[in-house]
Amino acid sequence: MAAEAEGTPCWADATFSDLDGAKRFYGEVLGWTYGDSLPEFGNYTQAYVDGKAVAALMPPVPGQDVPTAWCLYLASPDAAATAAKVRENGGTVLVEPMRVGEFGTMVLASDPGGAAFGVWQAGTHEGFEARGVPGAFSWAEIFTREPEKADAFFPAVFGYGVKRMDDDAVDFRLYDLGADPVMGRMKMTEDFPPEVPPYLNVYFTVADCDAAVEKAKALGAQLRFGPMTMPFGRFAALTDPQGAAFSLIDGTTTEGEKPQLTDVS
Incomplete structure (x- = not known):
């Protein structure tokens, strides 16, 4: 690889x-x-x-x-x-x-x-050996209260292109490398308690989001959002029993049309 x-x-x-x-x-x-x-x-x-x-x-x-x-x-x-x-x-x-x-x-x-x-x-460790299969990394999003700073910083450091999602309900950007989207950027709203710091949210793939959420809850996780179906899959945001935030997504269960994107690089 x-x-x-x-x-x-x-x-x-x-x-x-x-x-x-x-x-x-x-x-x-x-x-x-x-x-x-x-x-x-x-x-x-x-x-x-x-x-x-x-x-x-x-x-x-x-x-x-x-x-x-x-x-x-x-x-x-x-x-x-x-x-x-x-x-x-x-x-x-x-x-x-x-x-x-x-x-x-x-x-x-x-x-x-x-x-x-x-x-x-x-070096000898080149990173993920699997992606997008159940149990593996799928996607990530930057949650920030200062989106303008993120939108300037990450493209300057890593060479990303930036696309805006045309949806008045959320402030979301997509960072890409050429044609390949690599990460999202979401503005944190007042729904996030002030003590929650900005963070990069990691999504792991599951075969059945609802079943995985129920299992996580039974093991002591806290459900923070979802499960919800969107054009990219059915997902949920959780906090594990020791306080680490993460998300689960089933990319095979989708609903609705993908939103339009406008290049703002």
Whole structure:
């Protein structure tokens, strides 16, 4: 598998104080199995669907207060150069370029509105080995209270084109690389409590959204929105039992026509 084009979502991981609990939860909801934890890399534990790597879970580093949240990584051919572009365009580098053995080089950063994300320069670990199948990553959206800043920052750093969804009910943009949409950007409304920070929302594919939601709720997750059917699939937004936000989507169940998009790059 070739390394992903710059700016493509290529990996996701999350930190949990109860690693075993997180493994049980996502194993039940998404059908994940797990590789061995890597003690030399802080017990980083990869998750698999049908033998293909789809995400990773890890415990917090001792002494560090790390929020429980999913982190989406965007591909880069040069993590140090991307970190420089983050700074040049008003973002913040939270973790400087750091070599992770032979696997690759990572950066953690946030956009000017405070939405955190990762950057990944692939070594032997090139990212998702499966997408869009049950249990695997499907899509991601930036939720921000400062959409104008996001719309300037991410295209400047990653070269995205930007399209506006022609719908007066929501402030939504689509970021793309040529013809390939890679990520959405949604303005956070007053429906979001003020204590909820901006974030990159990760969608995982499921075969049956309603059944997956019921299973997640039975295991202690909180349903925040949905399930709802739209032209792109039936989806729901949840918070897992340890407080990490994520979404589930069944892309085979759709309703309505896809909205018109206007190029505003």
